[in-house]
Amino acid sequence: MLAFLTFGFSSILGGLNFITTIVRLRAPGMTWSRVPIFVWSVLAASLISLSATQFVAYGLLMVILDRVGGTSFFNAAQGGNALLYEHVFWFYSHPAVYIMILPAFGIVLEVLAHFSRKPLFAYKWVVASFMVVVVLSMLVWAHHLFTSGMSSYLHMPFMITTELISIPTGMVFLAGLGTIWQGRLWLTTPMLFAMGFLFNFVVGGVTGIFLADVPTDIHLQDTYFVVAHFHYTIMGGEIFAILTGIYYWFPKMTGRMFNDTWGKIHFGWIMIAYTATFIPMFWAGLHGMNRRNPQYPADLTDINQLITVMALLLAASFVPFVVNLAWSWWRGPAAGPNPWRAKTLEWQTSSPPPVTNFAHPPQVVGSPYGYGIPGSSHVAAPVAGAADGDSHSGK
Ligand SMILES: [Cu+2]
Secondary structure, three states: HHHHHHHHHHHHHHHHHHHHHHHHHHOOOOOHHHHHHHHOOOOOOOOHHHHHHHHHHHHHHHHHHHOOOOOOOOOHHOOOHHHHHHHHHHHHHHHHHHHHHHHHHHHHHHHHHHHHOOOOOOHHHHHHHHHHHHHHHHHHHHHHEEEEEEOOOHHHHHHHHHHHOOHHHHHHHHHHHHOOOOOOOOOOOOHHHHHHHHHHHHHHHHHHHHHOHHHHHHHHHHHHHHHHHHHHHHEEEEEEHOOOHHHHHHHHHEEOOOHHHHHHHHHHHHHHHHHHHHHHHHHHHHOOOOOOOOOHHHHHHHHHHHHHHHHHHHOOOHHHHHHHHHHHHHHHOOOOOOOOOOHHHHOOOOOOOOOOOOOOOOOEEOOOOOOOOOOOOOOOOOOOOOOOOOOOOOO
């Protein structure tokens, strides 16, 4: 409990650090309308980690007091209320999902804009959507308690707030589609992962509506439908976005280029194995496969065995990833300052960057996404060799 409390404290301080840095330490000329969307997403996530993490800390503190201090916050036998723990826990733990997924949105939109060579579609609407998610994320926690015995008059309001959250998240999805739309796509490994994210996230989002809806949730509670939905958001969403970010920033971090062919093999492999693992779980869940229960009806044996084999195949997909990046870090060709010819600041310095990031503070003069707009540039004077252009080699 104390270890978890310490971890929560680091999350709060991390949020505070990101907010302070973004508000106080932007480069000269980096106005709010020129801030890259990834930075906006980190700001939004930090607002949640700064303001919601306290609640799980209170929950843990109350458990400690119950166990060693003789109190009875949660012990019904002594007048406490066990449901109170679920409320306090989920008041943090639902927003925590958005602490994870907001930066994932940011990474993916960033990559979609740079590799579509088009301005990010509906930039201001996306920023507004992030902030709406921050507010709504604090108002949905009790959707985890629909079958817990919580008072039933609370069902309707939490069902509505939960369904409302599909509006800003749907907006982010549409901004991704709008950015790709009629773009000249440069299908590198990070771009493929970003597009894989979009596909997986829409499956996770649409199946989430059935779990937000009280009548269907009561039926689907604690089945593999929930497991499949959760993995579509956290693995198909979050992990795909992290892989997008690792491939995208790998040349910047290491100064070396990864093997794009092996990157694409990794993408194809993980996408097929991932889909084959988690799509059958929706079916199994609908047919009565319960979570956290080793015993199940015999007629579900085949589908469980299929899922097991596919899950092993999914785990194996990380072998080409690790080998490719380890080898490339050691022996890969030099990447140069800006291999993607992207406009944002991190690509306007050497790879990897010097300790101070830039020899002289860069002067920001325009949008980071002004692709295809004549005369548009993000930085006044990029360092030598870091081209800030619209063209690409058309690989
Ligand atoms: Cu939730």
